Amino acid sequence: MRSTLRSSPQSTPAFSLIEVLIGVLILALGLLGLAAVFPVVVRQQRTAADQTQGLIVARNAEAYLRGHTLTTTRSVPNASVPGGGLLAPSDPIPEQNRRGLDILRYQGVTATNPYSTWSFNAANPDRPGPWEIPTYSLVYTNPDRGNMLVAATNQTAGVQFAQRDRLWPAAYSSVDTRVDDNKYANEPRYIWDVATRRVDPGTPSNVGDDGIQFAVFVRRIDSSIRVSRRDLINDPNDPLRLSRPTRDLRLADVLTGDRLGLGGVVTLQRAEHRVAVAVTNNSNSPVPTLNGEGEYAMPMRMQIEAIDDPDGQGLSRFLLPSSATDIQRRLLREPGQKFVDNLGNIYTVVKATFDKNPPNTSNPPEVQPENERRSILVSPAASANAAALAASGDLQVVFTPQVPAAVHVFTMEPR
Numbered sequence: 550m551r552s553t554l555r556s557s558p559q560s561t562p563a564f565s566l567i568e569v570l571i572g573v574l575i576l577a578l579g580l581l582g583l584a585a586v587f588p589v590v591v592r593q594q595r596t597a598a599d600q601t602q603g604l605i606v607a608r609n610a611e612a613y614l615r616g617h618t619l620t621t622t623r624s625v626p627n628a629s630v631p632g633g634g635l636l637a638p639s640d641p642i643p644e645q646n647r648r649g650l651d652i653l654r655y656q657g658v659t660a661t662n663p664y665s666t667w668s669f670n671a672a673n674p675d676r677p678g679p680w681e682i683p684t685y686s687l688v689y690t691n692p693d694r695g696n697m698l699v700a701a702t703n704q705t706a707g708v709q710f711a712q713r714d715r716l717w718p719a720a721y722s723s724v725d726t727r728v729d730d731n732k733y734a735n736e737p738r739y740i741w742d743v744a745t746r747r748v749d750p751g752t753p754s755n756v757g758d759d760g761i762q763f764a765v766f767v768r769r770i771d772s773s774i775r776v777s778r779r780d781l782i783n784d785p786n787d788p789l790r791l792s793r794p795t796r797d798l799r800l801a802d803v804l805t806g807d808r809l810g811l812g813g814v815v816t817l818q819r820a821e822h823r824v825a826v827a828v829t830n831n832s833n834s835p836v837p838t839l840n841g842e843g844e845y846a847m848p849m850r851m852q853i854e855a856i857d858d859p860d861g862q863g864l865s866r867f868l869l870p871s872s873a874t875d876i877q878r879r880l881l882r883e884p885g886q887k888f889v890d891n892l893g894n895i896y897t898v899v900k901a902t903f904d905k906n907p908p909n910t911s912n913p914p915e916v917q918p919e920n921e922r923r924s925i926l927v928s929p930a931a932s933a934n935a936a937a938l939a940a941s942g943d944l945q946v947v948f949t950p951q952v953p954a955a956v957h958v959f960t961m962e963p964r
Contacts, residue, residue: 596885603739603767603955606717610741610765611959613714677891677938678746680764680850680947712825712845713805715740716770720801736800739954740825741767744848744947746891748960764889764947766848767955770825774841776803777821803841828950834876835950846950851881853890853944856936864899865931867939869923880950882925887956888948890935895956896927896946 564572713720716737744764776798803823823841830844837846855868869878881888882901889895904924931939938944 599769599954602717603953604957606739606741606767607765607955607957609717610715610743610767611763611957614743614763615961676943678748678762679891679945680744680746680848680889712740715742716801716804716825717741720805733799733801737770737804737825739767740770741765742848742949744889748893762893762958762960764848764893765957765959766887766949766953767957768826768846768949768951768953770800770804771823771827771837771839771841773839774800774803774823776800826949826951834874835880836876837950848947848949849877849880850945850947851877852942853939853946854942856931856939856944858930859902859926863930864926864928865896865936866902866924867896867927867931868904869925871923878923881946881948882922883952886948886952888946889956889958890931890938891943891945891947892932892935892938893958893960894932894935895958896929896931899926899928902926 717739718735718737720737722735743766746762746764748762798821803821804825806822824843824845825841826846827838827841827843828835828846829838835846835849851873852870853867854870857866858864859866869881880886882898884898884900886898887895888898901922902924903922935944
């Protein structure tokens with residue numbers, strides 16, 4: 550007679566405490582690895598999206614600028630030579646106007662000097678023209694609206710367009726479709742700006758015939774812009790408040806300074822206005838605020854003191870000037886930063902590196918502190934022409950305080 554053996558509950562195998570702890574440790578390591586990889590994946594996806602969408606925005610900006618033919622009209626003879634495409638802010642008082650830039654044909658006075666204000670070096674007209682960027686020293690248009698102005702023969706007439714015209718997607722390109730709490734579909738994500746230069750400074754007899762080169766910088770809108778929450782249907786300044794659906798302010802509202810819809814425009818309070826990309830100030834310390842509060846972050850210029858090829862691996866080492874502030878150099882040293890030289894070449898910063906001949910010789914160059922480094926490795930390698938210009942003190946670069954999503958360079962010839 551066969552007997553059946555049955556396992557008792559006490560004989561069922563189980564995990565020991567050590568095995569459980571090992572399992573928890575493995576799970577924790579896995580979660581830590583996932584947490585470490587996830588931000589990298591998100592950043593790579595965002596970079597890929599920026600590269601694709603940024604180029605689309607840059608091409609749209611080129612089409613927009615080419616469509617304004619006032620910027621390409623052939624200039625008159627030497628008696629009054631327009632500079633063509635000079636950039637300036639709409640108002641010198643940042644508190645009154647922090648929202649836009651001007652693009653206009655600047656009327657250079659040339660009665661006694663055959664070179665306009667565009668000449669990089671009047672004594673050496675064969676050198677490449679410099680990049681012209683905004684300045685707070687000129688007033689050209691409405692100080693309250695911050696419009697950009699493309700003027701023909703003076704500083705007041707021409708085609709105007711404001712910050713809202715440089716947003717992508719365009720402000721109010723979709724209806725008030727709420728995605729989640731106080732967020733709406735298809736809000737602006739990018740804004741573009743330009744710097745301009747003469748491709749060839751020309752000769753005294755033909756100064757006005759040179760082409761104009763544009764460097765378009767596409768940047769993401771500040772990520773931490775806060776939008777005020779208030780019930781717009783109770784706004785006493787809204788003539789159509791009874792016919793409008795109730796909704797809060799949205800990003801497009803604070804970037805444009807007004808609210809469109811149902812046939813009416815409601816001007817917002819000045820404290821609610823935001824610029825798309827902001828810095829603390831545009832002088833020597835343009836620290837990005839990332840919240841749209843401050844001055845509009847305008848492009849910046851910098852001279853390059855020297856260029857060398859450190860390793861022959863397709864990179865070049867650019868030596869930044871000692872005259873620049875630490876903040877200016879830090880902005881240009883940012884990995885992924887893009888800039889354009891005054892030959893029209895676009896470079897990407899790979900990393901900051903030690904100086905070939907650091908000012909502090911007490912330590913080897915390899916252990917030079919980060920805040921003292923004035924050298925950056927860039928890709929692609931610079932040409933021999935660019936290196937020669939740097940050696941002569943004539944190589945200039947233009948960049949933006951924030952790392953751009955895309956940079957595009959094109960040239961328009963005068964008609």
